[in-house]
Amino acid sequence: MTGSNDSENSEKFWIDFSKQPDGLIPAIVQDADTNEVLMMAYMNEEALKKTMTTRKAHYWSRSRRKLWLKGEESGNFQTVRDIRIDCDEDTILLIVEQKGCACHLGYKSCFFRNIDGDIVEERLLDPDTIYSDHKSQE
Amino acid sequence: MTGSNDSENSEKFWIDFSKQPDGLIPAIVQDADTNEVLMMAYMNEEALKKTMTTRKAHYWSRSRRKLWLKGEESGNFQTVRDIRIDCDEDTILLIVEQKGCACHLGYKSCFFRNIDGDIVEERLLDPDTIYSDHKSQE
Numbered sequence: 001m002t003g004s005n006d007s008e009n010s011e012k013f014w015i016d017f018s019k020q021p022d023g024l025i026p027a028i029v030q031d032a033d034t035n036e037v038l039m040m041a042y043m044n045e046e047a048l049k050k051t052m053t054t055r056k057a058h059y060w061s062r063s064r065r066k067l068w069l070k071g072e073e074s075g076n077f078q079t080v081r082d083i084r085i086d087c088d089e090d091t092i093l094l095i096v097e098q099k100g101c102a103c104h105l106g107y108k109s110c111f112f113r114n115i116d117g118d119i120v121e122e123r124l125l126d127p128d129t130i131y132s133d134h135k136s137q138e
Numbered sequence: 139m140t141g142s143n144d145s146e147n148s149e150k151f152w153i154d155f156s157k158q159p160d161g162l163i164p165a166i167v168q169d170a171d172t173n174e175v176l177m178m179a180y181m182n183e184e185a186l187k188k189t190m191t192t193r194k195a196h197y198w199s200r201s202r203r204k205l206w207l208k209g210e211e212s213g214n215f216q217t218v219r220d221i222r223i224d225c226d227e228d229t230i231l232l233i234v235e236q237k238g239c240a241c242h243l244g245y246k247s248c249f250f251r252n253i254d255g256d257i258v259e260e261r262l263l264d265p266d267t268i269y270s271d272h273k274s275q276e
Contacts, residue, residue, distance in 0.1 A: 014255050028166050028175055035173035037166055040229045052253070084249035084258070087241050091178045093249040103225050111222035111231040115190070117152050120222070 015089050017045045024060055027092040029102065031109075032081045038102035039110040041070075043092060055080050057094055074130045076100035101125055153227050155183045162198055165230040167240065169247075170219045176240035177248040179208075181230060193218045195232055212268045214238035239263055 017023050024042040031038055041059035043051070047067055050058040057078035061068040071077030078096040085092060101124045103110040112121035155161050162180040169176055179197035181189070185205055188196040195216035199206040209215030216234040223230060239262045241248040250259035 014251070014253065026164055026178065028178060030175055037168055037175065037231055039224065040164065040166060083253040085251055085253060086177065086248040087243050087245075087250070088248070091248075092253075093175055105225050107225075110224040110226070110229075112225070113152070113223055115152065115221040115223060115230075117223075 014085050015048070015092070020090065024062070025090060025092055027057075027059065027094050029057065029078065029094045029096055032095045032097050036109050037111055038078075038096070038098055038108065041068075048092070051080055051094070052083070057096060071099065074100065074104070076102065076130070078102070100130075104130065106130060152223050153186070153230070158228065162200070163228060163230055165195075165197065165232050167195065167216065167232045167234055170233045170235050174247050175249055176234070176236055176246065179206075186230070189218055189232070190221070195234060209237065212238065212242070214240065214268070216240070238268075242268065244268060 015025060017025065023044050025048075026040055027043045028040050029038045030036065042062055043058070044060045047058040047060050050067065050069075057070045057080055059068045059070060060066075069077075077099050078094070079099075080094055080096050082095040083092060084095070098108070101108045103112065104127065105112075106123045106125035106127040107121050108124055109121060112119055114120050153163060155163065161182050163186075164178055165181045166178050167176045168174065180200055181196070182198040185196040185198050188205065188207075195208045195218055197206045197208060198204075207215075215237050216232070217237075218232055218234050220233040221230060222233070236246070239246045241250065242265065243250075244261045244263040244265040245259050246262055247259060250257055252258050
């Protein structure tokens with residue numbers, strides 16, 4: 001990642017957000033140490049720029065319709081080590097150092113269930129405390 | 139995965155495709171041996187059912203608007219070892235044994251470039267031969 005990508009010219013990102021119907025690109029998030037797939041979220045151009053300049057993962061929340069710094073409420077920030085783009089230039093892969101857990105339900109990864117609905121990962125945190133504990137530290 | 143999921147009732151998949159605006163779910167594809175993220179594609183309910191019953195990854199091609207058996211033209215099939223769903227039940231993670239390479243450009247993974255456009259993976263196959271070699275074997 002270079003600082004030169006923090007410009008107004010989206011071509012420098014190798015991704016043309018304007019080509020996407022909703023201006024959003026899916027971002028797959030992978031743990032830098034374990035290679036575990038942690039979650040998927042969506043980025044607009046502003047989220048990608050913020051991610052590149054701050055090295056903290058930012059996304060576009062489709063439900064809240066706002067820019068979202070991952071960890072802003074839970075403290076579970078993602079420090080970005082690398083950003084990859086796919087051959088079609090319409091998907092991003094973020095390789096991150098995950099603080100705490102990625103999933104709001106207290107699992108390291110959001111993919112903690114198999115297709116039969118069986119839970120196949122250990123829960124790391126009590127979801128009731130993820131947000132309250134962080135707030136009490138602020 | 140159990141055979142009981144091959145029914146007409148989509149609730150058994152823990153994913154309600156009808157909730158998606160276009161009836162499609164993004165599927166992240168991860169290599170079972172290396173944990174490398176190989177690609178992302180989209181599934182409709184038929185693609186998921188076919189994937190579960192055949193254990194070969196099937197997707198919905200948005201550009202060709204048809205069901206697509208990965209490897210049907212290249213021979214680079216994906217044998218599915220596990221299927222995960224995320225906490226929001228709107229993304230799938232396929233864990234696969236990848237034959238050959240996942241990317242149509244001859245790289246193991248479609249994420250062979252970083253955000254600056256630098257190629258960071260080795261090319262495994264000449265893309266000109268991926269499809270012709272397979273066809274000549276048929």
